[in-house]
Amino acid sequence: MSDDPEPTRNISGGSEGGGAIVDVEPGVADTRAEAVVDRLGERYWQKSYGGQHAFVSLVRTILSQNTSDAASQPAHDRLMDRFDGDDGDLATALASAATDDLVDAIRSAGLYNQKAAVIQRVASHVLSEYGSADTFDRYVREEDAHEVRDTLLRLKGVGPKTADCVLLFAGGRGGVFPVDTHVHRIYRRLGIAPPDGDHEAVRAVLEADVPPEKCGFGHTASIQFGREYCTARTPACLDGPDACPVSELCDRVGVDTQTGTVIDPAETIGDE
Structure with a gap:
């Protein structure tokens, strides 16, 4: 499914990828960003990080x-x-x-x-x-x-x-949500971060809206989701809402499922 030339497995994920598996108490998410992270954590892994030199x-x-x-x-x-x-x-x-x-x-x-x-x-x-x-x-x-x-x-x-x-x-610091190209794409496409937000703007939204203990696996699980589903050119939602595990949480900014057109979310500004 992926159009990203990377290994199918994020090197920081799973039991072999460093960090430690943690149990996150289930509950009602306070923000849509937290709901997405919860969903991805349940699908992939919920981990705490730290300990690398x-x-x-x-x-x-x-x-x-x-x-x-x-x-x-x-x-x-x-x-x-x-x-x-x-x-x-x-x-x-x-x-x-x-x-x-x-x-x-x-x-x-x-x-x-x-x-x-x-x-x-x-x-x-x-x-x-x-x-x-x-x-x-x-x-x-x-x-x-x-x-x-x-x-x-x-x-x-x-x-x-x-x-x-x-x-x-x-450092194992809580509340740190690194923004790589996958995270930048996903959370603007979801409509959680501003469509024209740069990496730092996306980081500010996520670190404000995701609890500190969930930011680490929010980052790594989002990368895995970006490789498997929310890819740059052919996101899974083009195959229908059932093809994406966070479909009901997503605004699909820049994705036209009718025409199959996918553009950078920033390009949607001023189109209304």
Whole structure:
């Protein structure tokens, strides 16, 4: 069903994807966003996240920028095999690595020259500001989440989604709902976020309308839903309302089920 060139399984989902399965008490959702997250959590997984090493999570998320898990995960695995040895700190190894060696390790992730430069710049910053990757990890876990986010966003090459993924998967922070391309598309199409909202506007709506303990699996389960059902070009609703598990919660902004036309929700503004 999916037209997204990614693995069928979100790497953060299921029992093998990190985090811990949690029981969420059933109840009446206070917002439509919460109702969607509840539905997707029941369909896929309800998990809490945290526990990844912050610097490793940061590097992993940088590699995932503008590419799929199928491309970025092998690059991450090769990078870790080559540079994360037993004889030192990963940040030290990456900051001092020959650029050609780093590029060779992450080539499958795409934009490898750009990503290698970002990784080495971030590694050097971590060493100069915190002394080691482990100290940086403690900073991410223990300091105020807003301060940590602002610190990460000041790093050239680190955007909001990358910063939020580090806060979620490493810091285990509640109330953090990273917005990737799937989340951005889905919640504007649902009519929950403004049709012309950028990633930060969508994040603001979701973090306001979804309880903090549900934001983490709201993010990862939404990605799975975006791969299986609410794809960019051929969403399941084109096959009829019964084809989508959240059909009655969706405004289908930008989707004309009669003609089969699918456009970006922002393009619907002013059409009335």
